[in-house]
């Protein structure tokens with residue numbers, strides 16, 4: 010049995026036939042070709058499948074696609090700056106050598122998009138907690154934290170909010 | 173693909189109740205962070221689901237009633253609870269507890285209603301809700317009934333909820349939080365993405381001069397097959413000077429608890445945690461109430 014899912018994916022309206030039994034991760038990967046969305050554990054433990062739904066980072070492997078009806082979804086494929094280049098956040102990941110095999114990277118980037126987008130400053134401890142829903146088997150997390158911290162600080166210069 | 177034979181998306185609470193009545197085998201799904209994991213593990217082959225995920229308008233949100241009771245919609249996520257200005261102002265301990273579940277993405281999806289309806293002893297909101305004597309408002313074909321949380325848990329994965337009933341509100345009566353400060357300790361192997369080895373929630377009301385314990389409410393997760401209060405500990409420390417209460421509360425709690433040995437920890441270790449962490453939770457709760465301890 011197929012259903013029509015209408016939602017906004019990476020700033021474009023999308024209409025796609027889905028099976029109501031599938032997860033948002035499957036829809037994004039297999040029907041829309043957005044393979045930045047990784048499937049690591051498929052039980053909400055590793056964060057590799059993280060995408061933003063209405064601006065909030067969630068694990069798309071444990072989110073039914075039918076729930077995305079009418080919502081706005083963002084994956085790494087939807088990120089770019091005004092010139093079509095990498096965003097400052099993505100550049101920070103490159104420059105801080107926060108990427109090794111890269112499997113965890115798109116998920117962490119999406120959590121970081123939400124964190125950076127808040128416009129707030131965070132302590133290192135707070136950032137640790139904010140990315141604690143991600144597993145990385147390669148980097149040891151330090152460079153990832155460096156990258157997120159750098160992006161948070163850069164964004165704060167533009168849209169700084171106090172809390 | 174999940175092994176689901178049918179999925180019905182309810183359009184209202186009444187519609188969900190009708191759908192549950194029509195299918196005696198249907199399983200209600202809210203945030204799905206327990207149900208979908210069970211399906212993935214093959215424990216609910218070919219199940220039919222009734223989804224209330226999209227009933228946010230009716231079931232999500234946190235409000236302060238005119239009489240001061242705090243009303244929590246069951247579809248409120250862990251994150252909603254933690255960041256609710258009402259919870260932060262009136263019952264911060266509950267928001268601190270929900271902030272310890274899983275990781276950020278999980279907390280944006282898992283609901284407080286699912287946490288109590290799932291009926292597991294390790295649920296991070298459960299011990300604090302026990303300490304607060306939350307009232308669970310349940311709606312079914314015959315209307316609404318109110319269940320004190322002390323009568324909610326019937327056994328592992330078993331709660332006082334009929335097949336065709338929904339939890340529609342969690343109510344924290346004003347007198348249960350007003351004047352109390354609280355602290356929740358989740359003891360786990362990791363500081364994120366882990367299930368509690370033991371959870372302790374302690375609420376305390378102090379005397380005017382902050383030296384005596386007027387009243388304590390002490391609740392545990394994983395100290396028993398279901399979340400529980402410790403009446404022995406609460407009675408033992410009422411009226412005591414604070415330091416004495418902190419020294420005695422853990423020993424007294426041992427009279428009530430009955431933890432099991434699991435792969436996570438032995439019964440003996442959990443008993444030690446009960447004894448040690450009760451005093452620590454009381455100390456922190458009292459500090460938040462202005463005591464110099």
Ligand SMILES: Cc1cc2nc3c(=O)[nH]c(=O)nc-3n(C[C@H](O)[C@H](O)[C@H](O)COP(=O)(O)OP(=O)(O)OC[C@H]3O[C@@H](n4cnc5c(N)ncnc54)[C@H](O)[C@@H]3O)c2cc1C
Pocket residue numbers: 052053054199200201202203204205206207208209246247272273274275278281282283284285286287288289290294295296297333337338339340365366367368
């Ligand atoms: C990776 C991961 C980590 C986790 N870590 C933690 C943790 O640290 N601490 C913790 O406490 N939990 C944890 N959990 C468990 C889970 O997230 C919570 O129990 C959550 O509160 C469940 O809410 P839900 O809405 O997602 O539940 P669902 O899966 O939708 O439902 C759970 C149960 O409650 C019933 N139900 C839900 N809402 C209602 C309602 N309104 N009326 C009647 N019945 C209802 C459902 O029928 C089902 O039986 C974790 C889960 C995952 C996947």
Ligand code: FES
Pocket residue numbers: 047048049050051052053054055056057058059068069070071
């Ligand atoms: S694949 Fe979704 S959390 Fe691991």
Ligand code: FES
Pocket residue numbers: 107108109110111112113114144145146147148
């Ligand atoms: S870079 Fe390999 S898992 Fe993180």
